[in-house]
Amino acid sequence: xxxxxxxxxxxxxxxxxxxxxxxxxxxxxxxxxxxxxxxxxxxxxxxxxxxxxxxxxxxxxxxxxxxxxxxxxxxxxxxxxxxxxxxxxxxxxxxxxxxxxxxxxxxxxxxxxxxxxxxxxxxxxxxxxxxxxxxxxxxxxxxxxxxxxxxxxxxxxxxxxxxxxxxxxxxxxxxxxxxxxxxxxxxxxxxxxxxxxxxxxxxxxxxxxxxxxxxxxxxxxxxxxxxxxxxxxxxxxxxxxxxxxxxxxxxxxxxxxxxxxxxxxxxxxxxxxxxxxxxxxxxxxxxxxxxxxxxxxxxxxxxxxxxxxxxxxxxxxxxxxxxxxxxxxxxxxxxxxxxxxxxxxxxxxxxxxxxxxxxxxxxxxxxxxxxxxxxxxxxxxxx
Ligand SMILES: Cc1cc2nc3c(=O)[nH]c(=O)nc-3n(C[C@H](O)[C@H](O)[C@H](O)COP(=O)(O)OP(=O)(O)OC[C@H]3O[C@@H](n4cnc5c(N)ncnc54)[C@H](O)[C@@H]3O)c2cc1C
Numbered sequence: 001x002x003x004x005x006x007x008x009x010x011x012x013x014x015x016x017x018x019x020x021x022x023x024x025x026x027x028x029x030x031x032x033x034x035x036x037x038x039x040x041x042x043x044x045x046x047x048x049x050x051x052x053x054x055x056x057x058x059x060x061x062x063x064x065x066x067x068x069x070x071x072x073x074x075x076x077x078x079x080x081x082x083x084x085x086x087x088x089x090x091x092x093x094x095x096x097x098x099x100x101x102x103x104x105x106x107x108x109x110x111x112x113x114x115x116x117x118x119x120x121x122x123x124x125x126x127x128x129x130x131x132x133x134x135x136x137x138x139x140x141x142x143x144x145x146x147x148x149x150x151x152x153x154x155x156x157x158x159x160x161x162x163x164x165x166x167x168x169x170x171x172x173x174x175x176x177x178x179x180x181x182x183x184x185x186x187x188x189x190x191x192x193x194x195x196x197x198x199x200x201x202x203x204x205x206x207x208x209x210x211x212x213x214x215x216x217x218x219x220x221x222x223x224x225x226x227x228x229x230x231x232x233x234x235x236x237x238x239x240x241x242x243x244x245x246x247x248x249x250x251x252x253x254x255x256x257x258x259x260x261x262x263x264x265x266x267x268x269x270x271x272x273x274x275x276x277x278x279x280x281x282x283x284x285x286x287x288x289x290x291x292x293x294x295x296x297x298x299x300x301x302x303x304x305x306x307x308x309x310x311x312x313x314x315x316x317x318x319x320x321x322x323x324x325x326x327x328x329x330x331x332x333x334x335x336x337x338x339x340x341x342x343x344x345x346x347x348x349x350x351x352x353x354x355x356x357x358x359x360x361x362x363x364x365x366x367x368x369x370x371x372x373x374x375x376x377x378x379x380x381x382x383x
Contacts, residue, residue, distance in 0.1 A: 010246030012040020014357030032221035
C-alpha cells in the first residue's frame with residue numbers, strides 16, 4: 001500500500017490548485033518541486049533593499065472567470081489593481097495598447113484630429129480595432145496610421161521576443177494587436193483585476209497549508225518516478241495512485257520525439273537608491289533597446305520604502321536544456337503541435353497520469369486559465 005494517494009509534479013498554480021482540491025477530499029498528496037521554493041513562476045521574494053519582486057517576471061492577475069477569483073480569494077486578501085503600460089516610441093512615452101492619447105502624443109494636433117475623426121466614422125460602434133484591420137483599410141489615412149502602429153509598436157518588439165522575421169509571424173497573432181478607439185488606457189479589460197496584498201508567495205503558502213499535503217522541494221520528481229510499459233513506477237514500485245504532471249511533457253518521456261522548443265528570458269534585476277525609477281509599473285521598449293520592457297516592482301507591492309527601488313529588464317533568448325535556462329514561452333506552430341501530440345498519445349495510454357499546466361500541455365496559459373483548467377480537470381475526473 002502506498003503512503004500517498006496522489007503525486008503531483010510541480011508547485012505552480014496547476015499543481016497547487018489540484019493539491020488543495022485532493023487534500024480537502026482527504027487524499028494524501030505528495031508534491032515534488034525541483035526548485036528550492038514553492039509557487040512556480042509566480043514566486044515572489046524580498047530583496048536586501050526590502051523590495052518584493054516577482055522572480056520570474058511580472059505577473060498581473062486579471063480574469064473574467066468569477067469562479068477562479070472566488071477560489072483564490074479564500075487564500076489571501078487582494079487589492080484592486082488596473083494595469084497600465086506605456087511604451088517608448090520616438091523617445092516619447094505613450095499608452096500601450098495604442099489609444100487616442102498615444103495618437104495625440106505622436107502626431108501634431110491637426111493630423112491626430114483627422115485620424116481620430118476617421119476612426120470614429122469608419123468604426124462607429126467599436127471600442128477597439130485590430131492593426132491588421134487598419135492596414136487593410138481602403139482609406140489611405142487609416143491604412144498609413146495602421147502601418148505606423150505596426151512598425152513602431154509591434155514589428156520590432158515581436159522580432160525581439162520571438163527572434164523570427166516578422167513575415168513568419170502568424171496573421172492571427174497580428175490580428176490580436178489592438179488599437180483602442182478612445183482613451184481607455186488599461187492594459188486589460190477583464191472584470192476582475194487584482195493583485196494579492198501580501199504577494200503570490202504568501203498566497204501559495206496558504207493554498208498549500210493543509211495536513212494532507214507534503215512538499216518535497218529541490219527534488220526532480222523524475223529521480224523517483226518512471227514510466228515502463230505504460231505503468232508508473234515510484235521509487236521502483238508500481239504506483240497505482242493518481243499522478244498529476246505539470247512539468248515539461250518532453251522531459252517526462254526523455255525527449256524521445258525530440259525537444260519541444262521555447263523562448264526564454266535573461267531577467268536582469270537592478271537596484272537603485274531612489275524612490276522611483278520610472279513613471280509607471282511597466283515601460284515597453286519596442287524598438288532600439290535589446291530588452292523588451294522594464295518593470296518596477298514597487299508599483300505592484302505598494303511598499304513605502306524611501307530611497308530604494310528595484311527594476312527588471314527582460315532580454316529574450318533561445319531556450320536550451322540547462323539548469324539556469326527556463327522555458328517561458330512555448331513556440332507553438334504546426335510542427336511543434338504535432339510533436340506534442342506524439343507525446344500526448346503516450347500519456348493517453350497511462351490511465352492514472354494527467355497533464356495540467358503550461359509546460360505539460362505546451363500552451364500559453366495565463367494564470368487564471370491554468371487555475372480554471374485545474375479546477376475543471378478535478379471536477380471532470382475526480383469529484
Ligand atoms: C514572463 C511571464 C510573464 C507572465 N505574466 C503573466 C501575467 O501578468 N498574468 C497572467 O495571468 N499570467 C502570466 N504569465 C503566465 C503564468 O506564469 C502561467 O500561467 C502560470 O505560471 C502557469 O502555472 P503552471 O503551474 O502551469 O506552471 P509553473 O508556474 O511553471 O509551475 C511548474 C512547476 O513545476 C516544476 N517542475 C517542472 N518539472 C519538474 C520535475 N520534473 N520535478 C519537480 N518539479 C518540476 C517547476 O519547477 C515549476 O515550479 C506569465 C508568464 C511568463 C513567462
